[in-house]
Amino acid sequence: MSSKATLHNSMRVYHRYLGFFLAGIMAVYALSGIVLIFRDTSFLKKEKQLTQQLQPGLTAEALGKAIRIRDLKITSVSGDMQTFKQGTYNAQTGSASYTVTVLPALVEKLTHLHKASTKDPLFFLNVFFGVSLFFFVISSFWMFMPKTSIFKKGLYFTLAGVMLTVVLLMV
Incomplete structure (x- = not known):
């Protein structure tokens, strides 16, 4: 079986391996983001x-x-x-x-991920992570062929996600 070196196949491969690499970073960001939601309370403090x-x-x-x-x-x-x-x-x-x-020292370090500024070495991780997530957004449209019903439904879900975000920003 030979593999075609098309943009479609290349994007799928990059998406897959970058996804595996970023899985750990995403888990840490998710946990620290949840903790940050409660920053104005005494939760864990x-x-x-x-x-x-x-x-x-x-x-x-x-x-x-x-x-x-x-x-x-x-x-x-x-x-x-x-x-x-x-x-x-x-x-x-x-x-x-x-x-x-x-906050406990480890949790404080985790929440610092979201607060890193350009003067902080974590700045580079934040930029890399943001660019990688944007790549995920773009490359996800190469996961399915454009003429399939799954792709078309995916576009509707994308539009719904954008609309929900805009509505929540306006509230």
């Missing part, structure tokens, strides 16, 4: 008590930036001691004691 020496006399906004707590609001002031929801800050000494919730 543990409380951690921190003490940090900061610059004295910070405003609430500057304090929030320094200890990486968004929308920090001072709830009470007693002398130099300022209290906020997560802890306290001594405006005279600059000492801050506060509680944060953190």
